[in-house]
Amino acid sequence: GQQVMQIPQYQHVQEGEDFTTYCNSSTTLSNIQWYKQRPGGHPVFLIQLVKSGEVKKQKRLTFQFGEAKKNSSLHITATQTTDVGTYFCAGDMIKAAGNKLTFGGGTRVLVKP
């Protein structure tokens, strides 16, 4: 079936360091969304990428959509303790009905102060 894979599953980061999490789809996506879930909380929308090769920034977060629209990445610069949580990518498959997103397994980020 159609799958969205995320790596790494866990990311331990020293406060102040940078890291990147990757998202790969088995099929071409019409767009990709990223969500953040704080411990004990619910997913909150961060951003949507639609165009091939698109890059968007939100303060210390940089999101990129691959040229083939099958992969994406999230890069966080100068990690802070507020970045703790699980980051999910969610792909909207081409021809999927009803805004049906396929979520990746998430990257759980732990920050060491």
Added chain:
Amino acid sequence: DGGITQSPKYLFRKEGQNVTLSCEQNLNHDAMYWYRQDPGQGLRLIYYSQIVNDFQKGDIAEGYSVSREKKESFPLTVTSAQKNPTAFYLCASSIASTGSYEQYFGPGTRLTVT
């Protein structure tokens, strides 16, 4: 204050009992979704509804049922046929079902079946 509400936050049931989880939204969204999240896992789609009185199975619909009699409400019933019902259940909504829109999530219901 607009948003999605789910109740209760924690729910405990005995094996063999059906249980219904509530999801209400006042965002005037057409589309609503139910996801299941297991510890350390991603979100898996159970059912979704694009419009009132219509819904479709997601990837793991077996053992679950839904209804969409009102635009603002999308309750999920976990039946006794669901073999492993203990999980965190999240309801979400989006403006429309066509195109691509962000999904707004409720706070979730943590169901424990013993």
